[in-house]
């Protein structure tokens with residue numbers, strides 16, 4: 417099985433100002449397996465912040481930033497077009513939240529970007545406090561929107577984790593209580609709830625059997 421990540425340079429077109437520029441995309445991601453590092457807020461820990469940053473592209477002309485998968489590729493060789501601006505990896509997520517506000521995308525989409533900014537910050541070796549605050553704000557608004565019919569139980573759990581990581585234990589508990597129906601292991605939810613009750617705001621690594629239960633497709637086990 418391939419164990420390494422790989423980045424590839426490509427040319428993209430900015431959907432906002434049509435500038436063609438070079439960016440890196442994640443060309444290869446090893447599949448999640450039992451021992452892959454995953455934390456209890458359900459994110460995979462990546463070995464380098466540039467990898468998560470490569471999920472986004474930033475236009476060097478207008479700073480429009482969004483998921484790379486939403487850009488169209490251009491046939492110019494990446495060596496022949498301007499590079500994406502040299503931003504610190506986690507900064508790209510701050511730009512993406514900005515773009516999301518300008519474009520009026522839903523709180524949930526902005527919340528997910530802020531969360532990725534937090535994870536990217538952590539991968540840079542920082543605490544990601546600012547992104548955690550932003551994720552809390554956007555996800556709270558998303559869940560307060562009665563017209564939003566996404567996977568509410570799952571995001572109740574994610575927001576509970578964001579609140580626990582922020583040290584807001586009483587608030588966190590309210591959301592842990594609304595996780596029913598999320599198709600998440602009860603063992604994990606109860607454990608994190610007890611961590612919040614005892615005032616533990618540390619990031620927690622998910623044990624291998626739960627990584628397997630949540631992320632590894634049944635057919636891949638033992639393959």
Ligand SMILES: [Zn+2]
Pocket residue numbers: 430431432433434435475476477478479480
């Ligand atoms: Zn642009």
